[in-house]
Amino acid sequence: MDAEDLTKFGELLQAAHERRALEVSELYDACGLLAKLTRAAAALAGHMRAETLALPGRYILRDDTGDDPGARLAEVGQRMEWATDLLQKAEVHGRRSHAAMGHIGVEVNPRAPKECIVCSEPTTGGSDYCSDRCRIADATGEQPPDW
Numbered sequence: 001m002d003a004e005d006l007t008k009f010g011e012l013l014q015a016a017h018e019r020r021a022l023e024v025s026e027l028y029d030a031c032g033l034l035a036k037l038t039r040a041a042a043a044l045a046g047h048m049r050a051e052t053l054a055l056p057g058r059y060i061l062r063d064d065t066g067d068d069p070g071a072r073l074a075e076v077g078q079r080m081e082w083a084t085d086l087l088q089k090a091e092v093h094g095r096r097s098h099a100a101m102g103h104i105g106v107e108v109n110p111r112a113p114k115e116c117i118v119c120s121e122p123t124t125g126g127s128d129y130c131s132d133r134c135r136i137a138d139a140t141g142e143q144p145p146d147w
């Protein structure tokens with residue numbers, strides 16, 4: 001994970017927040033970024049577990065409730081172990097989704113709404129024209145008088 005990845009991640013979070021449609025290439029990038037992010041988060045959780053469990057060797061610890069700080073740290077260590085495991089599983093799904101999205105191509109849907117090549121109004125049925133008036137105008141090179 002580098003600064004560019006974090007910037008892109010922020011942009012994707014914003015897109016998700018806005019429920020913005022994502023292009024296939026953006027989905028491909030997002031899957032790869034999710035894999036990177038979860039891999040980095042798993043490494044961080046593993047390090048946090050090790051550091052948590054090492055604290056009693058470095059400090060005299062106390063728990064502000066009067067409970068055993070060792071038991072509290074053991075709980076954190078266990079939770080970080082579970083978090084590491086879950087993040088590693090999420091990384092596999094992100095990586096496999098990234099590989100799968102890499103096989104998806106895009107073609108123009110001939111039934112998708114298009115714009116009239118004469119007046120830019122929406123067309124239907126894959127036509128290049130919104131109306132006979134525009135079809136005739138394009139064929140004759142003339143413009144109807146009310147344009």
Ligand SMILES: [Zn+2]
Pocket residue numbers: 116117118119120121129130131134
């Ligand atoms: Zn038209």
